[in-house]
Amino acid sequence: MRIRKYVVEGPVRLKGEVKISGAKNSALPILAATLLSTQPCTLYNVPKVRDVETMIRLLEVLGVRVDVDFPVLRVYPKKGRRVLAPYSIVKTMRGSFCVLGPLLARFKRAKVSLPGGCVIGVRPVDLHLKGLSELGAQIRVEKGYVYASADRLQGKKIYLGGMFGSSVLATANVMMAAVLAEGETIIENAACEPEIVDLAEFLVKMGAKIEGAGTPWIRIVGVKELAGAEHRIIPDRIEAGSFIIAAGITRGDIKLTGVEIGHLGAVVDVLKRVGLSFWSYKDGSLRVKGQKRLRPENIATLPYPGFPTDLQAQFMALMTQSDGTSVITERIYPDRFMHVPELNRMGANIKREGPYAVVQGPTELKGAEVMASDLRASAALVLAGLAAKGRTDVWRIYHLERGYENLKEKLKKLGAKIWEEKG
Numbered sequence: 001m002r003i004r005k006y007v008v009e010g011p012v013r014l015k016g017e018v019k020i021s022g023a024k025n026s027a028l029p030i031l032a033a034t035l036l037s038t039q040p041c042t043l044y045n046v047p048k049v050r051d052v053e054t055m056i057r058l059l060e061v062l063g064v065r066v067d068v069d070f071p072v073l074r075v076y077p078k079k080g081r082r083v084l085a086p087y088s089i090v091k092t093m094r095g096s097f098c099v100l101g102p103l104l105a106r107f108k109r110a111k112v113s114l115p116g117g118c119v120i121g122v123r124p125v126d127l128h129l130k131g132l133s134e135l136g137a138q139i140r141v142e143k144g145y146v147y148a149s150a151d152r153l154q155g156k157k158i159y160l161g162g163m164f165g166s167s168v169l170a171t172a173n174v175m176m177a178a179v180l181a182e183g184e185t186i187i188e189n190a191a192c193e194p195e196i197v198d199l200a201e202f203l204v205k206m207g208a209k210i211e212g213a214g215t216p217w218i219r220i221v222g223v224k225e226l227a228g229a230e231h232r233i234i235p236d237r238i239e240a241g242s243f244i245i246a247a248g249i250t251r252g253d254i255k256l257t258g259v260e261i262g263h264l265g266a267v268v269d270v271l272k273r274v275g276l277s278f279w280s281y282k283d284g285s286l287r288v289k290g291q292k293r294l295r296p297e298n299i300a301t302l303p304y305p306g307f308p309t310d311l312q313a314q315f316m317a318l319m320t321q322s323d324g325t326s327v328i329t330e331r332i333y334p335d336r337f338m339h340v341p342e343l344n345r346m347g348a349n350i351k352r353e354g355p356y357a358v359v360q361g362p363t364e365l366k367g368a369e370v371m372a373s374d375l376r377a378s379a380a381l382v383l384a385g386l387a388a389k390g391r392t393d394v395w396r397i398y399h400l401e402r403g404y405e406n407l408k409e410k411l412k413k414l415g416a417k418i419w420e421e422k423g
C-alpha cells in the first residue's frame with residue numbers, strides 16, 4: 001500500500017477567511033453520552049474527522065444506529081445486550097474509553113478494552129477506574145479489558161485529581177455515570193475544560209441534574225432516566241489556535257469565523273505577547289495578524305484555562321521564528337516532544353531536557369521530509385512547512401485527519417501551496 005503524505009511548498013503568507021469546525025474533543029464524549037438516552041438525539045456542528053468516525057463505528061458495534069450527514073448526526077437509542085468495546089477500536093482512539101461510564105450507568109455492566117500505549121506518553125486510566133469504583137461499581141481488569149458492573153451506582157464525593165492535575169475524560173466518564181446514580185455526586189478537582197461544560201449542557205438537555213461544570217467542583221444529582229436532546233457542538237478551540245499560530249508563523253492575516261473567543265484566553269494572551277494582533281467582532285469572528293518580528297515567550301502547558309498541551313507543538317514551531325530563546329514546559333504529557341527532532345530536521349534549533357524544550361530562534365527553516373508522530377505534532381510540521389523555504393513532505397498524515405477537518409482545503413483557501421501525494 002502506498003503511503004499518503006502532504007507536500008507543503010513555502011514560504012507563503014496566509015490571507016483570508018477560515019471557518020472553524022466543531023470540537024472533536026467535545027463530539028467524542030457527547031457521542032458516548034447518547035448511550036444514556038432512551039430516545040434519539042440530534043447533534044449539530046459535528047466535525048468530519050477520523051476520530052469521530054471511529055466513535056460512530058464503536059456506537060454501531062454497540063448496537064446504536066447513527067444517521068450520518070455531517071455536520072449533523074442523528075443517534076438512535078442502543079438496541080441489544082452488547083456492552084463490549086473491543087480492543088480493535090479502543091486501541092486506535094483513547095477517546096472511545098469514555099463509553100465505559102454510560103454503558104455501566106445505563107446497562108449495569110460494561111467490558112471495555114484498555115486503550116494501550118500512546119505516542120504522547122504513558123496515559124493511564126486509573127482516575128477513570130477510581131471514580132467509577134467510588135460510585136460503587138465492581139471493577140476488575142483482566143487480559144487487557146476492564147470489566148465493570150453495578151446494579152445501581154451510588155452518588156458520592158469523589159476526589160478526581162492525579163499527579164498531573166485534573167483529567168478531562170475521567171471527569172467525563174464519572175459525570176456520565178453519576179447522572180443515573182442514586183443520590184448526589186460531587187466531583188472534586190474536576191476538569192474545567194470547555195468540552196466538559198459542553199458535555200454537561202448536553203446531559204442537562206437530556207434531563208440530567210448537573211451544577212458547577214466548568215469549575216473544579218461538579219455537583220450531580222442522579223435521575224432515573226434520560227431522554228433525547230438536540231445539541232450543537234462548540235467550536236474547536238485547538239483548531240482555532242492552530243490557525244492563529246498559522247497566521248503568526250506565515251506573518252499572515254486571517255479571519256477565523258465560528259470561533260468561541262472566550263475559550264482562547266491563554267492562547268490569545270501568549271500570542272499577543274509574541275507580537276500577534278487580534279481583533280474580535282460581534283458576529284463571533286476573530287481576525288489575527290502576524291508581523292515580521294516575533295518575540296520569544298516562555299510557556300508551560302496546563303489544564304484549562306491554562307495554555308493547552310494540544311497547542312504546544314504548534315507553538316514550538318512558531319517560536320523557531322522568534323527573536324531569541326523560548327522555554328516550553330510540558331506539564332500534562334512530559335514526553336510529548338516527538339516533533340522536536342522533526343523540527344530540527346527542518347533547521348530549527350531546539351534542545352529537549354525532560355519536560356522542557358529550549359527553542360533558539362530565529363532559524364531559517366528549510367523544507368525536508370518529516371514524519372508525523374501524533375495529531376498535534378503533525379499540525380506543527382505542516383505549519384513549519386508553510387514558513388520553510390522549499391518543499392516539506394509530511395509523512396503519516398492519517399494522524400492529521402484524526403482531528404483536523406479539511407485542513408488541506410482550508411489552508412489552500414488561505415493561499416497555502418499544499419497537496420497530497422502517495423509515496
Ligand code: EPU
Pocket residue numbers: 025026028094095122123124125126127128129162163164165166167168169170191309310331332333375376403
Ligand atoms: N491521567 C492520569 N490518570 C488517568 C487519566 C489521566 O494520570 O486516569 C493523567 C494523564 O496521563 C495526563 C493528565 O492526567 O498527564 C491529563 O490527561 P487527561 O486525562 O486530561 O487527558 P485525556 O482526557 O485522556 C483529553 C484530550 C487530549 C488532550 C488532553 C489534555 C480527548 C479525546 N482527548 O485527553 O486531546 O491532550 O485531554 O487536555 O478529549 C488531542 O486532541 O490531540 C488530544 C490528545
